[in-house]
Amino acid sequence: MAQKNKSSEKLKELGKKIVNDIDKNKNPNLEIPIRALSNIVYNKKTKTLELGNKTANRYFFNIAHAKKFLQTVEVASILKKELLDTGKHEHLRGVFYIAKRTIPETNINLVDDQTESDKIIEDLEVITGLSREQLHVSANKMGSMVGSITLVDSGDTIDCSRLGKGGYSIPSITDELDFKKVDAKYVLYMEKAAIFERLNEDKFWRKNNCILVTSQGQTTRGIRRLLQRLAEEKDLPIYVLCDGDIYGAYIYSVVKYGSIALAHASGRLTIPSVKYVGITMDDVNKYDLKKQLIKLTDQDLARMKQVSEYDWFKDNKDWQRQFKMMKELNGKVEIQALATKGVSFISEKYLPDKIKNKEFLE
Amino acid sequence: MSNKNEPIAIELAKKQQEISISEFFTKNRHLLGFDNPNRALMMTVKEAVDNSLDACEEMRVLPEISVTLSQLSENRIKVVVEDNGPGIVKKQIPNVFAKLLYGSKFHRLKMSRGQQGIGISASVLYSQLTTGKPTKIISKIDPKKPAHYYELGINTKTNEPQIFKEDELEWKKDHGTKIELEIEAKYQKGKQSVDEYIKETAISNPHARLIYTSPDNEKTEYLRATNELPKEAKEIKPHPHGIELGILIKMLHDTTEKTVQSFLQNDFSRIGPGTAREILDDAKITTKKPNELNSQEIEELFESLQKAKVIAPPTDCLSPIGEETLEKGLRKEITADFYATTTRSPTVYRGNPFVIEVGLAYGGDLEKETSVRMMRFANRVPLLYQQGACAITEAVTDINWKAYSLQQSSNSLPIGPVLVLIHIASVWVPFTSEAKEAIAHYDEIIKEIKLALQECGRKLGIYIRKTVMAGEQKEKISLFEKYIPELANSLSSLTGEKKELIQNKLQKILKKELPTLELENGAKE
Numbered sequence: 001m002a003q004k005n006k007s008s009e010k011l012k013e014l015g016k017k018i019v020n021d022i023d024k025n026k027n028p029n030l031e032i033p034i035r036a037l038s039n040i041v042y043n044k045k046t047k048t049l050e051l052g053n054k055t056a057n058r059y060f061f062n063i064a065h066a067k068k069f070l071q072t073v074e075v076a077s078i079l080k081k082e083l084l085d086t087g088k089h090e091h092l093r094g095v096f097y098i099a100k101r102t103i104p105e106t107n108i109n110l111v112d113d114q115t116e117s118d119k120i121i122e123d124l125e126v127i128t129g130l131s132r133e134q135l136h137v138s139a140n141k142m143g144s145m146v147g148s149i150t151l152v153d154s155g156d157t158i159d160c161s162r163l164g165k166g167g168y169s170i171p172s173i174t175d176e177l178d179f180k181k182v183d184a185k186y187v188l189y190m191e192k193a194a195i196f197e198r199l200n201e202d203k204f205w206r207k208n209n210c211i212l213v214t215s216q217g218q219t220t221r222g223i224r225r226l227l228q229r230l231a232e233e234k235d236l237p238i239y240v241l242c243d244g245d246i247y248g249a250y251i252y253s254v255v256k257y258g259s260i261a262l263a264h265a266s267g268r269l270t271i272p273s274v275k276y277v278g279i280t281m282d283d284v285n286k287y288d289l290k291k292q293l294i295k296l297t298d299q300d301l302a303r304m305k306q307v308s309e310y311d312w313f314k315d316n317k318d319w320q321r322q323f324k325m326m327k328e329l330n331g332k333v334e335i336q337a338l339a340t341k342g343v344s345f346i347s348e349k350y351l352p353d354k355i356k357n358k359e360f361l362e
Numbered sequence: 363m364s365n366k367n368e369p370i371a372i373e374l375a376k377k378q379q380e381i382s383i384s385e386f387f388t389k390n391r392h393l394l395g396f397d398n399p400n401r402a403l404m405m406t407v408k409e410a411v412d413n414s415l416d417a418c419e420e421m422r423v424l425p426e427i428s429v430t431l432s433q434l435s436e437n438r439i440k441v442v443v444e445d446n447g448p449g450i451v452k453k454q455i456p457n458v459f460a461k462l463l464y465g466s467k468f469h470r471l472k473m474s475r476g477q478q479g480i481g482i483s484a485s486v487l488y489s490q491l492t493t494g495k496p497t498k499i500i501s502k503i504d505p506k507k508p509a510h511y512y513e514l515g516i517n518t519k520t521n522e523p524q525i526f527k528e529d530e531l532e533w534k535k536d537h538g539t540k541i542e543l544e545i546e547a548k549y550q551k552g553k554q555s556v557d558e559y560i561k562e563t564a565i566s567n568p569h570a571r572l573i574y575t576s577p578d579n580e581k582t583e584y585l586r587a588t589n590e591l592p593k594e595a596k597e598i599k600p601h602p603h604g605i606e607l608g609i610l611i612k613m614l615h616d617t618t619e620k621t622v623q624s625f626l627q628n629d630f631s632r633i634g635p636g637t638a639r640e641i642l643d644d645a646k647i648t649t650k651k652p653n654e655l656n657s658q659e660i661e662e663l664f665e666s667l668q669k670a671k672v673i674a675p676p677t678d679c680l681s682p683i684g685e686e687t688l689e690k691g692l693r694k695e696i697t698a699d700f701y702a703t704t705t706r707s708p709t710v711y712r713g714n715p716f717v718i719e720v721g722l723a724y725g726g727d728l729e730k731e732t733s734v735r736m737m738r739f740a741n742r743v744p745l746l747y748q749q750g751a752c753a754i755t756e757a758v759t760d761i762n763w764k765a766y767s768l769q770q771s772s773n774s775l776p777i778g779p780v781l782v783l784i785h786i787a788s789v790w791v792p793f794t795s796e797a798k799e800a801i802a803h804y805d806e807i808i809k810e811i812k813l814a815l816q817e818c819g820r821k822l823g824i825y826i827r828k829t830v831m832a833g834e835q836k837e838k839i840s841l842f843e844k845y846i847p848e849l850a851n852s853l854s855s856l857t858g859e860k861k862e863l864i865q866n867k868l869q870k871i872l873k874k875e876l877p878t879l880e881l882e883n884g885a886k887e
Binding site: 016023025063073076103108 | 849
């Protein structure tokens, strides 16, 4: 059975279960795994974040739950009928608009804003065990890829070494991409599009035979899935390049271990083998970047305290050492700080040296 | 220029003529509330109506007062106020209406409305100054006697009445007084309008019947909510702690007592022979007549009076509206869902007895999203100006209304569909200024107002929590009835089951779950 039919069946089962409750004269109930830090378990063996066993009950006949219950069933029915059964995909925002309407004889909107419908779709993922992609829902595509790779996207063959400055625009759903020819030896993922442009202009990927991938800030699910598939299916090492601050560290950890919000999808998204290439506090010393440091704010320190206590950071010596150095230097550093050594210092010296010498953080 | 042989002071003295009160008024009418055509109209109506209400109460007759305003031209209004009071004896009519500061209400310690204005004669003078027209009076004191008719003005130099016309005529009333003045005035609607003054007067005087015709020719009749007259207020003698130096001087001058000792015992309340002697010892005053004290001695006496250990003044002299009557007054003029009133026990500030009364109304026609509506009263007279400067406003903003389920940002009036009415009744209401529109900030008064507000506030809080919250809960439950078809529809399209079947079953479950639903107060997921 095709995935979309499987997904459709799962949603139907969910509906049947509720109808069963109703038939038995019971208050209809949905049992939803809790998606919060309190229910996140770090599996040391697989090195991934997993969802714990804690669940919450959502009852229809409960003043506080009723609307959410209705939203859940309504969105499930939209996904099944409008998307899965017709084979179409829709953006998160589109699903919001399909669901948005006023309940007759009231002044209540079924959903008031997109964050509500987004949450409901995440709820449906954890209830059914299906990913958003498997439910045919897409998100903003916010990433690019260039390098020695040729792939097939919806029947079109794309050679990512011939796409100029912009590169291949990574779609929201990357499950169905077909890797036709991969010559690259590794993948370099960076949070900053500006660095991607620098490296692409310098033809870094050609000289070093690699693939460059970027997002804008947080790594989207599409990119994480793409990186995971390249790592698992093509056996490519994945290197992450971020700013030397607590947020860069967290972006790296999401790619490697997973995130709190998407712990239920960890299996399809995390890449335990991923390595952190830079920029580090050691680089600040080595390349004399102290003048380029930006002072830590109270917010930075608070977040650092929080992150350093997460189970998946707690015993990580490399990172605890980095945090300690950040505090001692009372500063953070951006990748762009390397430009003080020369515009192409990063592509000609910094990255080749680090990768050659395997100067990675775990 | 000046005569060399004469000292300059004598030269100057020639120019220093005695300024008559009427002239003083002419030059300083802003001090007395006649500074603009709006307020002039208000003052005129207020003086006339307050006089009428006081007079009716003194006669122990239920007041029936009509106020008719007619627009004569753009800036000119005719004011006619007619009552069923005792009337005024013939020879006093010119003095009462056409002589400034005539009458007995100044420095009289009795709870009355009249102390709040300079008197109706100020309006007569204002009329004369702005329109040149005489004021017309009809008054009748006995059914068997004819009514007297006067057309009056004031000699501004001498402050003596000018009689333009006097006559006798038949008047169908048994007794009463009618005054008719033409004044330069402007009529406006709103918070500080004659309309509002009459309405608020009807609330604080539920025993009065008021018939009001506005310049737009709109006639409103305010009916009685009670046929009981307020208890008669008693005049009391000054309390040693409430006296001011100026008043002491005037009392010493006016007294008929032969010694200071007997002056103290007989012209003050709460001073017996023992206390009188102590005061005299303390002030080192021996045997002297009251009018022989020099200024040094008067000051000593004044200070000793302040220090003297005397019990608080009698408080049975006051005549508050009363909780029940106040509620009746509110109910007849304000459409609301909830009313609470309270009358505090009398207490004292600086030797002056006073009582605070508070009424709250909630819901109904009252505006929801704005600051609460305030009504301030002093001896049953509405205070429409200077709300911001008033001790009453300070007390209201000082209260934490959030405790009573109202919204409030710090140091401001609460927000919600609420009317807050505060009445201070006293033998001597302390005002911040001569305009007499704001109560002075005495700690004792503010404390009493707050206690009264809290008393009513607690009742309001309970009401809001019970009724309003229960209503919201009900509303939420009725939501389920709206949600059920929606859920049935979604489930039907998800599973292919029949919508009607699911819907009927959900209705059944709702009935079963209803009792527990009402208990759950939005439990978290």
